[in-house]
Amino acid sequence: MSISLQAEHGGDLSAARAAFPQAPEPWLDLSTGVNPYSYPCIDLSAECLTKLPDSGALRALEEAASKAFDVPRHAQVVAAPGSQAIINWLPHLIPARRVGILGFSYSEFARSFAASGAKVTIAAEPAALQHHDVAIIVNPNNPDGRIAAKRDLHAVAAALANHHGLLIVDEAFADFVPAASIVPKMPASGVIVLRSFGKTYGLPGLRLGFAIAPAETAARLREALGPWPVSGAAIAIGTRALLDTEWLALTWERLQTDAAAVDKILAAAGFEFVGGTPLFRLVRHGEAQRLYESLAQAGILTRRFDARPDWLRFGIVSLPGGRKRLRTALGLGLQRSENECRVD
Amino acid sequence: MSISLQAEHGGDLSAARAAFPQAPEPWLDLSTGVNPYSYPCIDLSAECLTKLPDSGALRALEEAASKAFDVPRHAQVVAAPGSQAIINWLPHLIPARRVGILGFSYSEFARSFAASGAKVTIAAEPAALQHHDVAIIVNPNNPDGRIAAKRDLHAVAAALANHHGLLIVDEAFADFVPAASIVPKMPASGVIVLRSFGKTYGLPGLRLGFAIAPAETAARLREALGPWPVSGAAIAIGTRALLDTEWLALTWERLQTDAAAVDKILAAAGFEFVGGTPLFRLVRHGEAQRLYESLAQAGILTRRFDARPDWLRFGIVSLPGGRKRLRTALGLGLQRSENECRVD
Numbered sequence: 001m002s003i004s005l006q007a008e009h010g011g012d013l014s015a016a017r018a019a020f021p022q023a024p025e026p027w028l029d030l031s032t033g034v035n036p037y038s039y040p041c042i043d044l045s046a047e048c049l050t051k052l053p054d055s056g057a058l059r060a061l062e063e064a065a066s067k068a069f070d071v072p073r074h075a076q077v078v079a080a081p082g083s084q085a086i087i088n089w090l091p092h093l094i095p096a097r098r099v100g101i102l103g104f105s106y107s108e109f110a111r112s113f114a115a116s117g118a119k120v121t122i123a124a125e126p127a128a129l130q131h132h133d134v135a136i137i138v139n140p141n142n143p144d145g146r147i148a149a150k151r152d153l154h155a156v157a158a159a160l161a162n163h164h165g166l167l168i169v170d171e172a173f174a175d176f177v178p179a180a181s182i183v184p185k186m187p188a189s190g191v192i193v194l195r196s197f198g199k200t201y202g203l204p205g206l207r208l209g210f211a212i213a214p215a216e217t218a219a220r221l222r223e224a225l226g227p228w229p230v231s232g233a234a235i236a237i238g239t240r241a242l243l244d245t246e247w248l249a250l251t252w253e254r255l256q257t258d259a260a261a262v263d264k265i266l267a268a269a270g271f272e273f274v275g276g277t278p279l280f281r282l283v284r285h286g287e288a289q290r291l292y293e294s295l296a297q298a299g300i301l302t303r304r305f306d307a308r309p310d311w312l313r314f315g316i317v318s319l320p321g322g323r324k325r326l327r328t329a330l331g332l333g334l335q336r337s338e339n340e341c342r343v344d
Numbered sequence: 345m346s347i348s349l350q351a352e353h354g355g356d357l358s359a360a361r362a363a364f365p366q367a368p369e370p371w372l373d374l375s376t377g378v379n380p381y382s383y384p385c386i387d388l389s390a391e392c393l394t395k396l397p398d399s400g401a402l403r404a405l406e407e408a409a410s411k412a413f414d415v416p417r418h419a420q421v422v423a424a425p426g427s428q429a430i431i432n433w434l435p436h437l438i439p440a441r442r443v444g445i446l447g448f449s450y451s452e453f454a455r456s457f458a459a460s461g462a463k464v465t466i467a468a469e470p471a472a473l474q475h476h477d478v479a480i481i482v483n484p485n486n487p488d489g490r491i492a493a494k495r496d497l498h499a500v501a502a503a504l505a506n507h508h509g510l511l512i513v514d515e516a517f518a519d520f521v522p523a524a525s526i527v528p529k530m531p532a533s534g535v536i537v538l539r540s541f542g543k544t545y546g547l548p549g550l551r552l553g554f555a556i557a558p559a560e561t562a563a564r565l566r567e568a569l570g571p572w573p574v575s576g577a578a579i580a581i582g583t584r585a586l587l588d589t590e591w592l593a594l595t596w597e598r599l600q601t602d603a604a605a606v607d608k609i610l611a612a613a614g615f616e617f618v619g620g621t622p623l624f625r626l627v628r629h630g631e632a633q634r635l636y637e638s639l640a641q642a643g644i645l646t647r648r649f650d651a652r653p654d655w656l657r658f659g660i661v662s663l664p665g666g667r668k669r670l671r672t673a674l675g676l677g678l679q680r681s682e683n684e685c686r687v688d
Contacts, residue, residue, distance in 0.1 A: 054358045055359060
């Protein structure tokens with residue numbers, strides 16, 4: 001499988017505006033898996049920006065994360081300015097020649113490890129990951145929501161540990177699928193788990209993510225990130241949000257209702273459900289590329305994949321007005337698509 | 345000169361509170377070189393946190409920085425979550441065996457390069473830097489405000505370029521000493537300049553800094569930092585602040601007045617002026633260590649240096665109340681110091 005090093009990502013409205021200059025504003029951005037219900041952060045103290053982030057406050061954030069993710073005693077939590085920052089650092093901290101990634105998945109691992117000179121292979125099955133120096137499983141997977149079996153995760157970790165290999169589990173989308181998480185029973189060595197904050201709490205602009213790792217790896221990551229790894233705002237909001245289990249439960253319920261409503265709209269437009277999490281839906285359609293364009297012309301940005309031209313990924317639409325806009329745009333797109341077929 | 349890898353930094357109030365639990369709250373933190381007049385950032389749009397940072401907005405931030413720093417066409421600006429993040433990355437992007445740092449200076453360069461396995465030497469003169477793979481000059485220097493002569497900077501850069509070496513100039517404190525900056529006339533290759541945002545604009549908790557580098561080095565740094573290197577808040581506030589030359593000029597005036605008032609208080613307490621910038625003053629006193637303790641007991645945190653026991657660095661005190669508190673605490677400290685000497 002070919003790996004594009006020039007990764008494309010959701011959420012880039014500048015690029016969308018440039019490509020579709022006639023699209024009506026404001027754009028409805030469904031191209032990311034970001035929670036449309038963002039955690040409230042209005043009463044932010046000015047101190048969180050006007051002072052250097054404090055070491056004690058940073059520790060409190062990491063403790064809140066440890067509690068929220070149910071981190072076992074033998075592992076440590078390290079905060080970073082986004083889990084992406086950790087993905088950038090890992091190849092420099094963990095020398096790896098052969099890197100295996102359970103595909104089809106988030107492109108940044110391949111980019112980051114390939115840039116460091118590693119040979120990156122995309123594997124179709126967890127078992128095929130066992131002979132690599134580093135194996136990567138995104139779980140739940142992005143973009144299809146696939147959940148790896150616990151026994152597969154532990155089997156890969158054990159096989160890699162036999163030759164001092166390392167399993168990286170990216171749990172960016174695990175907060176709303178907590179049963180999928182390996183964290184509470186993660187082995188004492190040979191596994192690093194990444195968690196994202198911005199997606200779940202609807203604040204990706206904050207830049208906050210975590211690594212959960214054995215003490216020695218955690219220390220190396222801390223050293224790499226240096227003092228003041230995350231912003232004062234990320235520390236203040238993150239600490240409060242991660243301890244707010246009530247908000248998480250309530251939001252989860254709302255997202256499930258909204259996701260069901262989105263599924264209904266997509267099914268009515270002829271999309272076949274491929275997978276998803278409460279934060280995004282992956283669907284298949286023979287006219288996916290045409291529909292992507294039609295939606296974009298109507299100011300609705302979705303995520304398409306060069307390597308999977310019949311797939312589209314949709315974020316969750318929380319407002320009824322947004323869902324109506326999506327339904328209408330899909331209807332128009334299908335009509336246009338049909339007319340074009342007739343002319344052909 | 346020995347290099348401590350466990351760097352100490354200003355601004356760590358958690359550590360100060362633990363060491364001086366009886367000190368009155370709130371602490372007056374003079375341990376950093378952070379502008380006490382922070383750039384106003386009240387009308388921040390929620391979008392800057394609830395959306396992934398946009399590539400177009402990031403480019404606009406870098407363009408604003410380019411204008412503010414007077415960056416020549418042959419160089420590029422790269423935004424990072426603090427110039428510290430760039431310091432962490434540099435040893436991984438620029439393989440260097442022999443690293444020379446113009447001392448006595450900011451400790452993080454030595455820590456970062458030594459951690460990557462480089463042999464770090466502290467040089468007393470710019471000329472002594474010429475035979476290294478990488479030379480580092482903090483200009484104006486932290487903590488003493490020393491300004492390197494332009495001809496020295498260019499001579500070191502030229503000498504290093506002869507054997508494919510690289511000069512790193514850290515201009516974290518150059519915004520209020522713009523004549524010191526090498527940026528407008530930086531050579532087309534062999535020089536990287538770092539700039540800090542948080543110190544000048546009083547927002548170190550925001551985490552924003554820049555590298556100014558030739559295109560090839562800039563591209564490698566961008567690749568290392570990956571997508572979404574800085575927060576949406578940093579992009580929004582940074583872009584606005586960097587274009588606000590009026591605020592910078594006005595604040596500069598206020599800081600100079602305040603710095604003069606602080607100098608007067610320090611001189612009255614018997615401190616000898618060593619150097620500084622409009623954001624900090626470095627002073628010498630035979631009783632510096634005792635005064636550090638006395639001030640801390642009074643809830644005033646200053647910066648001391650293990651390797652220079654007779655030095656203290658003071659941030660600028662903007663409020664008359666704060667200056668009164670400093671004056672009183674210094675008076676009490678000197679009294680106590682005198683009494684202790686008598687008892688001895």
